[in-house]
Amino acid sequence: MIDLKEMGSKWRKAKLTLGLNMCLYVPPDPDEDSSPSSSRLSDAVSLSPASALSRGSSTPTPSSSGLRFSKYGAKSSKSTCAICLTAMKPGKGHAIFTAECSHSFHFHCITSNVKHGNQICPVCRAKWKEIPLQNPASDSSHGRKKINAVGWPRDDAWMTVLRRLPSDRPEANRNVSSLHHAQEPPIFADDETLDQQHEIAEGKVCIIDGVGDTNFMGTIEVKTYPEVSAVSRSASHDNFNILIHLKAPVTSGRHNGKNNHAELPQMNQNSRAPVDLVTVLDVSGSMAGTKLALLKRAMGFVIQNLGPSDRLSAIAFSFTARRLFPLRLMTDAGRQEALQAVNSLISNGGTNIAEGLRKGVKVIVDRKWKNSVANIILLSDGQDTYTVNSPSGTHSRTDYKSLLPISIRQNGGTGFKIPVHSFGFGTDHDATSMHSISEISGGTFSFIEAEDVIQDAFAQCIGGLLSVVVQDLNVKVDCVDQNLHIGSIKAGSYRTSIMGNARMGTIDVGDLYAEEERDILVTINIPVDRSIGQMSLLKVGCVYKDPIAKHAVTLEGASEVRIQRPEIIGAQIMSIEVDRQRNRLHAAEAMAEARVAAENGDLIRAVSILESCYKSLSESASAQAGDRLCVALCAELKEMQERMANRQAYETSGRAYVLSGLSSHSWQRATARGDSTDSASLVQAYQTPSMVDMVTRSHTMLLGKPSSHPKLRQALSFPAARLQPR
Numbered sequence: 001m002i003d004l005k006e007m008g009s010k011w012r013k014a015k016l017t018l019g020l021n022m023c024l025y026v027p028p029d030p031d032e033d034s035s036p037s038s039s040r041l042s043d044a045v046s047l048s049p050a051s052a053l054s055r056g057s058s059t060p061t062p063s064s065s066g067l068r069f070s071k072y073g074a075k076s077s078k079s080t081c082a083i084c085l086t087a088m089k090p091g092k093g094h095a096i097f098t099a100e101c102s103h104s105f106h107f108h109c110i111t112s113n114v115k116h117g118n119q120i121c122p123v124c125r126a127k128w129k130e131i132p133l134q135n136p137a138s139d140s141s142h143g144r145k146k147i148n149a150v151g152w153p154r155d156d157a158w159m160t161v162l163r164r165l166p167s168d169r170p171e172a173n174r175n176v177s178s179l180h181h182a183q184e185p186p187i188f189a190d191d192e193t194l195d196q197q198h199e200i201a202e203g204k205v206c207i208i209d210g211v212g213d214t215n216f217m218g219t220i221e222v223k224t225y226p227e228v229s230a231v232s233r234s235a236s237h238d239n240f241n242i243l244i245h246l247k248a249p250v251t252s253g254r255h256n257g258k259n260n261h262a263e264l265p266q267m268n269q270n271s272r273a274p275v276d277l278v279t280v281l282d283v284s285g286s287m288a289g290t291k292l293a294l295l296k297r298a299m300g301f302v303i304q305n306l307g308p309s310d311r312l313s314a315i316a317f318s319f320t321a322r323r324l325f326p327l328r329l330m331t332d333a334g335r336q337e338a339l340q341a342v343n344s345l346i347s348n349g350g351t352n353i354a355e356g357l358r359k360g361v362k363v364i365v366d367r368k369w370k371n372s373v374a375n376i377i378l379l380s381d382g383q384d385t386y387t388v389n390s391p392s393g394t395h396s397r398t399d400y401k402s403l404l405p406i407s408i409r410q411n412g413g414t415g416f417k418i419p420v421h422s423f424g425f426g427t428d429h430d431a432t433s434m435h436s437i438s439e440i441s442g443g444t445f446s447f448i449e450a451e452d453v454i455q456d457a458f459a460q461c462i463g464g465l466l467s468v469v470v471q472d473l474n475v476k477v478d479c480v481d482q483n484l485h486i487g488s489i490k491a492g493s494y495r496t497s498i499m500g501n502a503r504m505g506t507i508d509v510g511d512l513y514a515e516e517e518r519d520i521l522v523t524i525n526i527p528v529d530r531s532i533g534q535m536s537l538l539k540v541g542c543v544y545k546d547p548i549a550k551h552a553v554t555l556e557g558a559s560e561v562r563i564q565r566p567e568i569i570g571a572q573i574m575s576i577e578v579d580r581q582r583n584r585l586h587a588a589e590a591m592a593e594a595r596v597a598a599e600n601g602d603l604i605r606a607v608s609i610l611e612s613c614y615k616s617l618s619e620s621a622s623a624q625a626g627d628r629l630c631v632a633l634c635a636e637l638k639e640m641q642e643r644m645a646n647r648q649a650y651e652t653s654g655r656a657y658v659l660s661g662l663s664s665h666s667w668q669r670a671t672a673r674g675d676s677t678d679s680a681s682l683v684q685a686y687q688t689p690s691m692v693d694m695v696t697r698s699h700t701m702l703l704g705k706p707s708s709h710p711k712l713r714q715a716l717s718f719p720a721a722r723l724q725p726r
Contacts, residue, residue, distance in 0.1 A: 005500040037339040049467070071330065082343065083109040083122045085293065094208050099128060099322070120336075122343045157186065184323055184564040188366035191276075191327035192311060192334075206546075207554045218549065220470060220512075221247040222540055222558035227578040230564035233533075237526040239487055242561050243578045244477070244520040244540055246511035248470050252595030265324030272514070273372035273468045273547035274309035274329060277302075281345070286320040286385040288347040291381060291425065292449060298455040299342045301698060302462055306330035310466070311371060312338055313363045317356030319386070327367055350385040353378075355429070357420070357437065366420050372547040373468045373511065374418050375443070377461065379454075381425035404648055419443035421461050423672075424656050425454065431656035438663060442510060444670040445663040456698050460687070464670070470512035473544040477522055479503040480536035480560070490585055493666040494520075504516035513688050519581045520666050529565060537561040579622040580629050587633045588665040592638065598650055606644050610637045636661060688717060 049051055065227035078667055079089050083105055095107035103123045119128055227241040251271040276511055277301070281295060299314075309330045314324040326343040328334040360376050420441040422434040425448045435445040448457050479486065485502040495508040507520055522539060538561045543554050597606040615636045622632040640661070643654030657673060666670040672687040 018667075019402050020687035059311040070256055081109055086675055101128075110591065120340050124338060133471040139292045146195040147329065159235065173265050188323070188326065188363050189368045191313075191363075191367040191369055192329050194311075194329075194369045195311075206549075206551050207556065218249050218472070218546070219553060219555065220542060220544065220558075222251065222542065223247075223554065223561045224538070224540060224561045225562050226537070226561055227575050228563070228570065230528055230566060230569050230574045232569050233530050233565040233567055234528060239523045239524050240537075242522045242524065242538060242580050243487060243575070243581055243584065244475065244522060244559075246473075246475070246509070246512075246513055246518040246542075248516045251467060251469060251514040252343065263346045271548065271694070273471070274307070274311075275314075275465055275468075276311045276314045276364065276367065276371040276373075276374040277462075278304070278315065278327075278360045278363045278376045280317065280321075280352060280376060281380045282318070282353070282356070282358045282382065283316045283345050283347045284351040284382055285348050286351070286382050286428070292345065292347045294451055294454050296342050296345065296424075297381065298458045300339060301341070301455050301701065302458055303330065303338045305333050305459075305462060305466070305694065305697070306335075307466070308334075309371070313357055314338065314341060315363070316345055317352055317359070318347070319352055321352060321355040321359040322361065323359060327363060327369075338647075351380060351382040351385040353380050353384040354386060356380075361418070361422075361537075372471065373465065375418040375465050376418060376441075377423070377458070378420055378432065378434070378437065379425055380510045381421040381429050383430045385429065413427050413720075417442075422446070423454075423457060423461075424660075426451065428653045428658075429656070435659040436662060439666075442667070444669050444671045445660055447653075448672060449653055449656070452591050453672065456695050459694045460670060460672055460691045463691035464513040464516070464688060466694075467514040467688065467690035468511050469514045469548060470548070471510075471545040471547050472540060473509040473512060475507040475509060475520065475540065475542045477505040477507075477541045479524065481529075482538055483527050483529065484524050484537060487525055490523075491518075492585075492588070492668060514690050516669070516686075519584075521578070521581050521585065522607050526563075532565050535563055535565050537563060574621045576625055579620055580627055583613060583617050583620055583622060583627075583630050583633060584665065587617065587637060588662065590637070591658055591662055591665070594640065594644070595655070595662070598644055598654070598658075602649060603644050607641050610641050610644070613637055614641075629685075 002280065007690040047504050079088060080086070082103065086106075088106060088579060096104055097107045097110045098104045099110075099121055103121055105122075119126065157171050211305065223245040225245065227243075230239070279299065281299070285294065286630045303312065304546065308329060310330050311327040312330055314325040315321055316324055325337060330338070336468070357376075357378060360378070364374055364376065379688055418441060420437050421443040422438045424431050424434045427449065429653045431445075431447065437443075438445040444459070444461075446457055448454050477486065477489070486498050487502075488503050489496040489505050489507060491507050491509075494510070496505065498505045506520065509518055512518070522538065524539070526535075529535065539557050540559045540561075541554070541556050542558060543552065545551075546553050554720060590609050594606040597603070597609060612632055617634055617637070618628055620630060623634075640651070640654070644650050660671045664686060668686055670688070670691055681705040
């Protein structure tokens with residue numbers, strides 16, 4: 001009696017030896033375990049990341065065996081198609097392709113992959129000498145083509161149609177090395193060469209004096225608002241508030257109106273600065289199943305939306321960390337390589353955030369070529385199970401600050417260098433550490449509570465990163481009247497300084513996305529002065545780099561603040577713009593204070609602090625005027641109270657929710673808090689038009705059309721209405 005298993009093995013050897021264009025039938029292995037428990041999802045994402053993920057998947061038991069990236073995969077890989085993530089069983093109406101590296105796929109899945117130029121196994125990234133070729137014969141059932149070249153039963157076959165590939169061309173041989181076998185260089189100076197360096201030309205400065213025309217395209221818009229328009233000349237006014245409002249210029253693609261969300265055109269590469277992006281991804285055992293599949297889908301979205309001048313590198317970490325590929329230009333070939341690397345990820349082992357972060361930073365620091373913008377995205381769903389030495393030599397809590405070189409910290413040098421945007425995934429991640437990493441580097445911390453919004457969260461982030469129009473922004477404030485002195489500068493986490501006998505101040509704002517806004521509150525002490533009828537208080541100017549025009553810009557005297565000094569004044573109305581920002585700062589301070597109380601175990605006091613702030617905001621001038629920001633802040637404070645109702649609620653989601661809000665308010669930049677609460681009635685705070693476009697693109701790829709009510713929830717702040725000068 002013929003042994004079918006032995007015959008199948010001989011057929012495979014004959015096929016590899018002859019290398020002919022033929023169709024081979026390989027009988028199913030009767031010993032192959034096809035039970036669901038033996039199947040391991042590879043969670044691969046094809047060239048179209050909108051693969052069906054609506055069906056759930058059980059989460060395998062985490063293993064402590066570490067980060068495994070097998071070249072030939074597990075034996076159970078034949079049970080699940082690594083492209084569509086569905087089961088592969090003969091008799092189900094689908095032909096099966098088995099590659100020379102032993103991995104198997106649905107034939108219609110792999111031929112679609114090959115059609116886009118892929119000649120590498122999506123699982124192990126082995127370079128194929130033969131690829132599946134779609135037979136013209138087709139079957140209209142299920143709308144899929146079937147292969148039946150030699151008369152074997154259509155619905156019970158493992159089939160292979162092969163075409164011998166031509167010899168490799170040197171310029172096309174860009175296969176990504178296997179994680180399991182590749183030897184990392186000691187210095188990551190193997191980043192892909194840029195055609196030209198996008199540096200700001202030395203000495204090329206554009207000086208604009210006294211900008212008053214807010215329609216002047218390509219420059220930052222600067223507006224100022226005193227808290228009241230007049231102060232009696234016979235009275236003094238301590239802690240007088242002046243709001244400085246900044247708005248970055250629009251991208252060239254938006255000068256002629258808003259983008260059509262139905263068409264969702266790609267962002268103009270020439271209207272923004274190119275990006276070097278490093279993603280540091282948690283692939284520990286707790287990421288197994290649906291989480292890893294959603295992460296791969298989200299990474300597929302990021303890869304497809306980077307432009308040919310952008311570069312991407314990826315780090316995967318579990319018990320250790322490994323660079324998947326160097327910084328690569330996201331050309332068609334680069335995208336293909338990146339997708340293949342992401343598709344190969346397997347979840348196993350512990351969580352060594354420190355090692356992943358260290359390696360991600362090394363990619364940025366060691367690179368030979370530099371794009372204008374550089375950022376790191378860090379995602380983790382668990383607690384760091386490893387430690388590193390702190391400067392004191394102890395082994396207690398991981399000292400993430402020591403992992404970030406001074407050259408990329410937000411307080412090192414001038415302005416910001418390499419922000420780390422961290423994403424806490426699920427309810428078990430270390431929100432405190434993730435927030436700390438972002439705060440140190442000048443990045444943002446997002447809390448992804450609902451797993452299915454990870455792609456939207458990534459989309460919002462890269463929507464900003466791919467629209468940088470201002471770099472190294474430094475704002476300068478000068479007192480005009482000789483009797484004036486600056487009392488304070490409130491700018492959240494941005495570095496401020498007061499000098500020159502308190503008559504001058506500076507704020508390092510760093511990079512701005514297109515149409516992004518910043519608000520800075522300055523207080524001064526106004527003395528009695530009977531000699532004047534009008535008083536000039538402050539002059540505001542700024543210096544920054546334009547990464548698109550490639551020159552430095554200096555705005556001298558961009559705005560000047562004046563008030564009237566009459567002898568007698570009547571009742572005055574508080575500036576809504578100033579009151580709005582005082583409310584925002586008050587709310588952020590209350591959140592920070594409540595968090596400290598909660599960490600000390602005093603949840604009753606934490607809730608009391610938030611409630612007191614809520615009442616104060618409700619009685620403010622902007623609340624009485626129906627200001628939407630004030631309404632949104634009150635709603636945010638109430639939700640935080642609910643998430644601090646008890647210790648379990650705080651540990652599960654309250655801490656991460658508060659920290660993501662603090663991150664957003666301190667940097668005045670959008671962060672994601674993806675929970676199940678409907679966000680349709682909430683203010684879309686700090687979210688720029690480019691972010692909105694990218695999130696809409698994400699919804700379109702997932703659902704086929706833009707969603708009118710996105711699931712992604714924001715940490716609240718700016719009202720939708722634009723500020724108007726008084």
